[in-house]
Amino acid sequence: MINTVNATVLSGGSAFGLDTASGVVRCLVKKNIGFETRDRRIPIVSAAVLYDLSVGNNPFIVPDADLGYSACMTATNSRVSEGNVDAGAGASIGKLFGMQHTMKAGVGSTSLTVRNSTMNITVTVGVLVAVNALGDIYKNGVLLAGARTTNGRHLLNTVNHLLGIDFNSINNVSAGTTTTIGCIVTDATLTKAQAKNVSQMANDRYARAINPIHTIVNLIGLMVAEVIEQAIIRAVEQASSLPNLPSLHELH
Numbered sequence: 001m002i003n004t005v006n007a008t009v010l011s012g013g014s015a016f017g018l019d020t021a022s023g024v025v026r027c028l029v030k031k032n033i034g035f036e037t038r039d040r041r042i043p044i045v046s047a048a049v050l051y052d053l054s055v056g057n058n059p060f061i062v063p064d065a066d067l068g069y070s071a072c073m074t075a076t077n078s079r080v081s082e083g084n085v086d087a088g089a090g091a092s093i094g095k096l097f098g099m100q101h102t103m104k105a106g107v108g109s110t111s112l113t114v115r116n117s118t119m120n121i122t123v124t125v126g127v128l129v130a131v132n133a134l135g136d137i138y139k140n141g142v143l144l145a146g147a148r149t150t151n152g153r154h155l156l157n158t159v160n161h162l163l164g165i166d167f168n169s170i171n172n173v174s175a176g177t178t179t180t181i182g183c184i185v186t187d188a189t190l191t192k193a194q195a196k197n198v199s200q201m202a203n204d205r206y207a208r209a210i211n212p213i214h215t216i217v218n219l220i221g222l223m224v225a226e227v228i229e230q231a232i233i234r235a236v237e238q239a240s241s242l243p244n245l246p247s248l249h250e251l252h
Helices: 014-030 065-073 158-163 192-209 216-237
Strands: 007-011 045-049 107-116 121-130 136-139 142-145 181-186
Touching: 007 014, 007 065, 007 181, 014 045, 014 065, 045 181, 136 192, 158 216, 181 192
Parallel strands: 007 045
Antiparallel strands: 107 121, 121 181, 136 142
16 A cells, blocks of 8 residues: 655664664654555654674763754755765674674765666666675675784685685674665665665676675585585586587687
């Protein structure tokens, strides 16, 4: 019945940060924004939080409803701030070997506009992500940031370390403490089913930039992903040409 979200909240503070959504609801009530019912407008607010209580000196300092209300009241359509702000204030990456090996991450945002000249329309998709990942970050397939070596000067390469079966240095990562959250926005009209498909595609892209993408309980999944990738590559490398159907070897 409800097909519109009036606001989306991304926050730090783990479950305590969900209180910010209450502040956003209060803000939208003041602005008379929400789903129309016969009695009053009801703001529809979705929220996601990340775990950052290990960063800083006081885990009892968390975002609250007043902070959510203030953020909502001052929100504009100008370019969002990135880096160590908002939900990214305590975000970190490369956590598998303990916080002493991690690196700082934060909030990032980008957008893409595509034009259909036949229909004379454009479609824009934007995303805001707060990166608080267990794994390392890759850019165009190259390791960019993540878990650091003991001296802190180099990258450890979490995947290679795991696949080397060096389990002794793996830190006991608590469930729910490695949470990368985000929001996808578009001016295209989508059904709920289409929106779900888009979110699933986005999760696939997470796996291209974050590796390993899931917690250590999915180590077998990481191993499966590695061997499947290698098997796919070998399937192409080991193939021979057929008439009018060249193989990879003919291109070199």
